[in-house]
Amino acid sequence: MDEAQLLKGILEGTVLSIISRGETYGYEILLVLNKYGFKDIYEGTLYPILTRMEKKNIITCRIEKSPLGPKRKYYTITKSGETYYEEFKKVFMEITSKVNEIINADSL
Template sequence: MEDTQLLKGILEGCILAIIEEHETYGYDILSQLQEYGFENIIEGTLYPVLTRLNKKKLISCRMGESPLGPKRKYYSITEEGIEWMKSFRENYQKINISAQKILFKKGE
């Protein structure tokens, strides 16, 4: 099964949850996603999501110094992003519980 559509639906929330922890930059977000098991996420997937989150005003970005080389973009969550995350978590939990009941029925 092509998991692209399923993944697309939760990727924004996962990325925003990472940014919610602390200000961070793209490569760090990508590394954290991969640590949590999103092995197939690449820069070409990540940066369009960051752009969408920024356009929705859920995150802000700034250019900052990097200890390892050229300047990089740092991302932080906005007040709108914090509110969006609250709603996302509630909705995701409801959907996940319902899907679990249907997809993994016990005794069948």
């Protein structure tokens, strides 16, 4: 099973969920993903997602001096991002429910 293909479709919503909880930066997002078992997500996967989300205007980015070194990009969800996230959750739950129903069915 190619987990990467399956993950690709839900990663944007997962990242948006993290950002919706408060302003954050890329490395912190990676730490949260790792904490929840997404061990194969790296900067090379995350930053293109963040760039796409910014182009869609569902997150904004500001650059700030970091206390530990180079400047850091901080991400915040936008109003349209909040709407997008609510729709993502709704669709994801519907799909998950249908898949679980089929997987757990005794007969079809």
